[in-house]
Amino acid sequence: MIELKNAYKTFTRKGITIEALKGINLKVEKGDIFGVIGYSGAGKSTLIRLVNYLERPTEGQVLVDGRDLGTYNDKELRSAKKNIGMIFQHFNLLESKKVFDNVAIPLVLLKKNKSEIRQRVQELLEFVGLSDKAGSYPSELSGGQKQRVGIARALASNPSILLCDEATSALDPQTTQSILQLLKRINAEYNITVMIITHEMSVIQEICNKVAVMEEGRIIEQGSVLEVFGHPQHETTKNFVKTVVQNSMTSSVEKSLKAENGSLLYKLNFVGKSASEPILYELIRSFDIKVNILFANMTEIQETTLGTAIIQLSGDRELVEDALAFLTRHGVSVEEVESYVFDHNNE
Numbered sequence: 001m002i003e004l005k006n007a008y009k010t011f012t013r014k015g016i017t018i019e020a021l022k023g024i025n026l027k028v029e030k031g032d033i034f035g036v037i038g039y040s041g042a043g044k045s046t047l048i049r050l051v052n053y054l055e056r057p058t059e060g061q062v063l064v065d066g067r068d069l070g071t072y073n074d075k076e077l078r079s080a081k082k083n084i085g086m087i088f089q090h091f092n093l094l095e096s097k098k099v100f101d102n103v104a105i106p107l108v109l110l111k112k113n114k115s116e117i118r119q120r121v122q123e124l125l126e127f128v129g130l131s132d133k134a135g136s137y138p139s140e141l142s143g144g145q146k147q148r149v150g151i152a153r154a155l156a157s158n159p160s161i162l163l164c165d166e167a168t169s170a171l172d173p174q175t176t177q178s179i180l181q182l183l184k185r186i187n188a189e190y191n192i193t194v195m196i197i198t199h200e201m202s203v204i205q206e207i208c209n210k211v212a213v214m215e216e217g218r219i220i221e222q223g224s225v226l227e228v229f230g231h232p233q234h235e236t237t238k239n240f241v242k243t244v245v246q247n248s249m250t251s252s253v254e255k256s257l258k259a260e261n262g263s264l265l266y267k268l269n270f271v272g273k274s275a276s277e278p279i280l281y282e283l284i285r286s287f288d289i290k291v292n293i294l295f296a297n298m299t300e301i302q303e304t305t306l307g308t309a310i311i312q313l314s315g316d317r318e319l320v321e322d323a324l325a326f327l328t329r330h331g332v333s334v335e336e337v338e339s340y341v342f343d344h345n346n347e
């Protein structure tokens with residue numbers, strides 16, 4: 001549905017060249033809620049502006065529904081833009097116009113007749129829960145209400161894609177929740193593909209099914225949210241995941257391990273079914289080894305439970321190997337972290 005193939009974007013300002021995007025490859029499927037996360041300056045806004053035809057790639061391709069936007073003529077581009085709605089961090093409403101008129105803007109531009117506009121705007125305001133605010137001015141609304149108006153306006157032309165540029169960054173946590181739930185409804189009820197850029201991992205955790213992590217103009221990691229949260233590879237991704245999923249030992253437990261430097265520690269990841277089965281209990285019962293649970297935590301992502309545990313195993317080496325094979329057979333991914341503890345203790 002949306003595909004970026006080896007996309008580069010270079011800006012030149014006052015003789016200085018900035019490579020904002022350096023070879024982006026990304027695929028957003030129909031029905032996805034696709035999150036792009038990265039620190040400030042990573043290139044997120046530039047990326048979303050390529051999808052919205054606001055910027056053209058310096059090199060590479062941006063395809064929507066299989067067609068390269070570089071091949072569109074002006075008329076085709078205008079019609080393609082109708083297919084893409086966008087909402088913004090600071091809402092971008094016209095302060096001098098009432099809520100009704102703000103939502104009506106795209107319909108007026110599409111030259112719809114008055115009764116069509118009235119009906120559609122009422123429908124949209126009802127959908128976002130603001131029927132009673134049609135006659136208010138933006139200055140009379142809360143941040144969450146303003147974003148709802150922004151959403152209604154973005155949906156006015158019946159787009160099949162909704163782009164969200166830090167849409168909840170200016171909102172408090174509770175309002176953020178309600179806006180994210182609204183985006184989820186839009187995706188489910190209207191089958192609209194949603195692409196979200198954010199610097200908050202909680203937003204990704206809450207509603208996205210896929211995520212790409214950006215750093216310095218590149219995507220350093222991407223995949224399903226469960227995969228990326230369960231097995232983050234890159235240091236930056238690990239730091240983002242840490243902000244929402246506690247997956248490491250507390251420092252006091254780590255310190256107490258110094259004495260047993262060199263013992264075997266394993267990080268276990270349980271996803272879905274394996275998180276709800278008593279696998280550790282079975283492990284302790286079935287193998288004559290010492291199992292010390294140092295840390296355990298469960299998080300809900302995409303309506304699936306993601307469990308993390310750090311255990312210390314000691315005993316006969318062969319039995320330990322058998323125990324690890326038992327865990328793997330039961331769908332638990334096992335990663336040795338002994339070297340991590342060793343390095344850490346030497347700091």
Ligand SMILES: Nc1ncnc2c1ncn2[C@@H]1O[C@H](COP(=O)(O)OP(=O)(O)OP(=O)(O)O)[C@@H](O)[C@H]1O
Nearest residue numbers: 011013018020038039040041042043044045046047
């Ligand atoms: N129009 C432009 N002209 C020159 N440089 C630009 C332009 N747009 C973006 N850049 C540069 O490209 C890089 C990526 O910027 P971009 O806004 O895409 O990052 P971002 O991840 O969205 O950051 P933020 O979260 O702070 O908005 C930055 O170094 C920025 O200064």
